[in-house]
Amino acid sequence: MHETSIALAVVDQIIRRARQDGRTAVRTVALRVGELAGVVPEALEFCFAQACEGTLAQGATLTVEAVPARACCSACSSRWQVGMPPDLCCPVCGEAAAHLLSGRELEISAVEWGGEAVRVPGPEEPDPCAA
Amino acid sequence: MCRMSDLQQAVLAQNDTGAEVLRAELRERGLLLVNLLSSPGSGKTALLEAELTLARERGVPVAALSADLATENDAARLARSGAPVKQALTDGLCHLETRMLARHLVQWPPAGTRVLFVENVGNLVCPAAYDLGETLRVTLASVTEGEDKPLKYPVAFGLAQLVVVTKYDLADAVDFDEGAFFANVRQVNPGVEVLRTSARAGTGIGELLERALEAAADPAAVHVPVMAREGGHLHHHHHDGEVGGGDGDGAEHGLGHRHEHGHEHRHGDLFQAIPR
Numbered sequence: 001m002h003e004t005s006i007a008l009a010v011v012d013q014i015i016r017r018a019r020q021d022g023r024t025a026v027r028t029v030a031l032r033v034g035e036l037a038g039v040v041p042e043a044l045e046f047c048f049a050q051a052c053e054g055t056l057a058q059g060a061t062l063t064v065e066a067v068p069a070r071a072c073c074s075a076c077s078s079r080w081q082v083g084m085p086p087d088l089c090c091p092v093c094g095e096a097a098a099h100l101l102s103g104r105e106l107e108i109s110a111v112e113w114g115g116e117a118v119r120v121p122g123p124e125e126p127d128p129c130a131a
Numbered sequence: 132m133c134r135m136s137d138l139q140q141a142v143l144a145q146n147d148t149g150a151e152v153l154r155a156e157l158r159e160r161g162l163l164l165v166n167l168l169s170s171p172g173s174g175k176t177a178l179l180e181a182e183l184t185l186a187r188e189r190g191v192p193v194a195a196l197s198a199d200l201a202t203e204n205d206a207a208r209l210a211r212s213g214a215p216v217k218q219a220l221t222d223g224l225c226h227l228e229t230r231m232l233a234r235h236l237v238q239w240p241p242a243g244t245r246v247l248f249v250e251n252v253g254n255l256v257c258p259a260a261y262d263l264g265e266t267l268r269v270t271l272a273s274v275t276e277g278e279d280k281p282l283k284y285p286v287a288f289g290l291a292q293l294v295v296v297t298k299y300d301l302a303d304a305v306d307f308d309e310g311a312f313f314a315n316v317r318q319v320n321p322g323v324e325v326l327r328t329s330a331r332a333g334t335g336i337g338e339l340l341e342r343a344l345e346a347a348a349d350p351a352a353v354h355v356p357v358m359a360r361e362g363g364h365l366h367h368h369h370h371d372g373e374v375g376g377g378d379g380d381g382a383e384h385g386l387g388h389r390h391e392h393g394h395e396h397r398h399g400d401l402f403q404a405i406p407r
Contacts, residue, residue: 036358089321097321
């Protein structure tokens with residue numbers, strides 16, 4: 001059940017970002033989880049609340065967007081949804097897929113912050129929302 | 132002020148960056164890491180003991196690190212080969228992470244060791260998600276586990292750079308349908324090589340070592356699974372340095388780091404620099 005480790009990694013990154021941007025609370029965290037990321041979304045949701053406890057992300061809601069796995073064939077240019085268990089050979093010509101188009105995502109796509117934002121001094125990347 | 136931030140951050144960026152750093156470091160040391168994944172009881176330790184013994188006989192310096200939740204039994208078995216062996220206890224954690232592994236690789240194995248076999252925790256789910264800085268990832272399945280194992284654990288088999296069938300001497304006794312197994316492997320990982328081995332009968336012993344030495348000689352020739360390729364790139368090599376959102380220590384110490392100026396530093400220091 002490595003979802004505990006995954007949840008801790010998510011919270012760790014959120015907190016680091018919050019400190020960097022002077023955020024004090026987290027309302028929602030949106031994740032994108034590919035079908036072939038090897039993570040069970042339900043288990044992740046279960047672990048997330050615990051991982052948030054006692055941090056500034058306490059009480060945050062997790063939303064998980066499941067991303068279907070898709071592959072493409074270089075021999076005949078087909079693109080297909082690989083399904084589960086995945087079929088990584090081309091359904092049209094039988095060749096091995098060239099690569100995945102999607103399905104291995106395990107990423108934090110967005111965070112909705114709560115509380116009052118406090119600007120922190122120091123060089124940072126520009127906040128696209130600041131304008 | 133906008134309350135949303137678009138992050139697009141890989142959750143395991145820190146582990147993946149650490150793995151890249153470790154891979155580069157080990158390359159400097161002339162040490163190749165082989166990550167072995169399988170279910171509990173699939174015969175990993177027996178095969179590894181045979182491989183280590185053969186390597187010792189051939190004078191190839193190898194070492195092994197065995198990860199388990201508890202007990203040092205596997206390390207004791209592997210040590211009979213005479214090769215340097217370490218036991219990593221994960222204290223209940225179901226998988227190894229780069230940071231945990233790296234702690235064991237400070238001034239170990241001894242200089243001159245060419246191949247380090249890492250026997251991951253017996254589990255085909257969790258360890259599959261963690262790059263450990265290996266150059267060769269091997270997934271094993273015994274003939275007693277059923278032909279559909281690759282379909283039940285598609286990520287573990289889909290990311291394997293080599294698949295090893297163990298306990299091959301029992302194939303007939305358990306009506307192992309080899310054709311079906313090979314077809315299932317191909318479905319999730321077309322093009323990957325499958326080795327047949329039996330530690331008890333001595334079948335295929337030495338082939339794993341040979342593949343490891345081939346990978347050390349030419350890492351670029353190692354099979355790249357479809358599942359590890361995204362947009363025509365290796366999944367491994369996606370990280371451009373800004374991942375993790377932190378202070379970037381790990382990334383700055385990344386692949387570009389070379390020891391041309393002849394200094395020596397303790398390799399473990401790098402991993403202490405990676406933010407937790």
